[in-house]
Structures are given as C-alpha cells and as structure tokens.
Amino acid sequence: MMKLRYAAASPFVRKVVVVSLETGLSERIERVATSVSPVKPNEEVARENPLIKVPSLTTDDGTVLYDSDVICEYLDTLHDGPKLFPASDAARWTALRQQALADGLMEAAILCRYENLRPEEKRWTDWVESQMRRVRGALAALEIETEAGALAAPLTIGHVTIGCALGYLNFRFAKEEWQMRHRRLAAWFDEFNRRKSMQLTAPRDA
Template structure:
C-alpha cells in the first residue's frame, strides 16, 4: 500500500496513528507530498480526484481517500475493532466532530497562508475558530465518558484534532475552559503512536 501524506496534516496524522495502533505502519509506503488548495500534486490527484490527502493506494482495489474511509479500511483489514458495533454511532459522530475541528483549523491556516494578503478576511478566520472551539467545548461537556472508555477511532481523531490546534494555533487557548479534556489529552498524547507522529 502507498499513503500520500504531509506530516503536518491532522487528517494524515489520524491515519498514521491508527497504523501504529494496529501494527500496520510498516505495511505502508509513506509518500510525502506538498500540496495546497491552489497547488495540487499530480500523483495525489491521480489517486484522489479532489486532490486531497490522505489518499491510499491499495493492492485489492482502487485508491481510497478521506481519512475516515481510510481508517475504516485499515481497521477492517486488521480486524482491530476500532469501530465497535456496540457504540458505532457514537464513535462515528465523535470522529466526525473531531474532523470538523481539523477542517476549521486547516481553513484558518489556508486563509492566512494561501490567500493573498489583500483578500484575507479576519471574520472568516474568527468564524472557523468559533466552530472549532465550540466543538472542543462540546466534547468536554458531552463526550468525556466515551473518551475514558476503550480505545476506538474517535479517541485517535480527537487527539489529532487537539494536537493540530496546539501545532498551528497554539496562541489560542482551548484548555482553560476544558480541564477534563485537557487532562485526557495530556495522557493520550503520551502514547507511543502519538509521540511517533508529532508534526515537526
């Protein structure tokens, strides 16, 4: 298998953490790429017509993309149980919430880094942060019992989302109003899979 990736991407990190957690990391060739919404990569676009990462080429079918699809595939391939049927809708909803945090946080970066300065819109950046921090607050208020349960894909997604907030938006404080989640993240981020995938 071949994974198109950029180490800074929280969506890629989610896949890489899952690979570590399921013992499949060395089954994949990790192909680094550099892309933005305005500078696609030909190999990535061949694997994913949307031109986004992560994208996974696999031997038993066409390439697959979107981190949630890739994580489901890799979980099924190993039979790892990170999408447990007993709480599948909770796991998928919490994973989607974490992915929404990632998406909003990435859009904030793109607005400042990719858009020409004269076209940047601070209101757009603020609106994305409102979405991200609102989701963080909701996880802290509603989902801590799930996060303290058995490991599943949602745990990985939440941890990668919070790690990306620290990585790209460290000047914004998500912790002070979310003490239980901050404590959970401090413990989870010490896992070997998280330590091995810290963006540089």
C-alpha cells in the same frame, strides 16, 4: 505494500498513521511524501484523488481510497485486534459522531490556516472568526463529552480523531490556549498524547 500519500503536518494523515500503529499495520504501509495546497496544482495526486487532498491510500490490489475516514475504516478490517470502529449500535454511533466532530474541528482549523496564509489584502477576518467559532464550539462540546465519560477506554476512531485534532490546534494555534478553558479535555489529551502512536506522529513542518 500499501502506499499512503503522506504529509507530516496534516492531522488527517496523522489519523491514518495513528490507526496503522495502533492496529499493527504500519509495516505494511509505505509513506509517499506529498505536498498539496489549495492553490498549487498537483496532477499526480489529482490522478489518484480528484479532490487533490491527502491522505489517500493505494491498497495492495491498486485500489485508491480516500478520505481519512474511509481509509481508517478499511485498515480496521485488516487486523484481528480490538476494533477501532465498534460493531455494536450505541458504541458505533458514538465513535462515528466523535470522529465527525473532530474531523469538523480540523477542517475549520485548516480553513483558518489557509486563510491566514493568503496575502494580507486578500484575507477575510469574518471568515476566520466564523471558522474559529466552530473550533471553539467543538472544543466546548468535547469538554462536555469528557465530563460525561464518553472519551473513556476502549480506544475508538473517535478518540484517535480527537487526539489528532487537539494535537493540530497545539501545533498551529497554540495561541488559542484552549487548555485554559477546557481543563478536563486538556487532562484527557495529556494522557492520550502519551500513547506511543501519538508520540511517534507529532506534527511537523516538512
């Protein structure tokens, strides 16, 4: 049995779980509930992943893999179904670029979230604004991708990451109301979010 360091609110963990469900591997992965925060030491996690972040995956032979990109690509080698990391050049670079864009969106949103958790007198508004600019820029880029048909089937790691990033925004930044500004992307997400893998992994606070 593989072991996944798991947190129910993490969009990066969600990526891995969605991939495991889409590829039929979820039964081979045990979830280990893990709590991490930028200001809380966690020696147990640090021994496995010096960056002290989730997700990390311990494979059947005891190797520890991180981060979510590496774990997802590893899982994609373990099944015989359609691959989420396309082998061919153009499709592969589109999927990897979309994954990078959505990873970046999640990273910026999470940095804002951590900033907003600070004691009030230690918060830096310019920092939050700068991160939110990236979030909004990524959303605008994704709207263009949707318009250009770049989010059409077949399913790739790019789509999974975008789905998890948008799900995270709805979970933590509902006030942004990004759907009002990006109608096509919103329609794509509504459809994508109906997948069983997405329904089973909706983010929640531990």
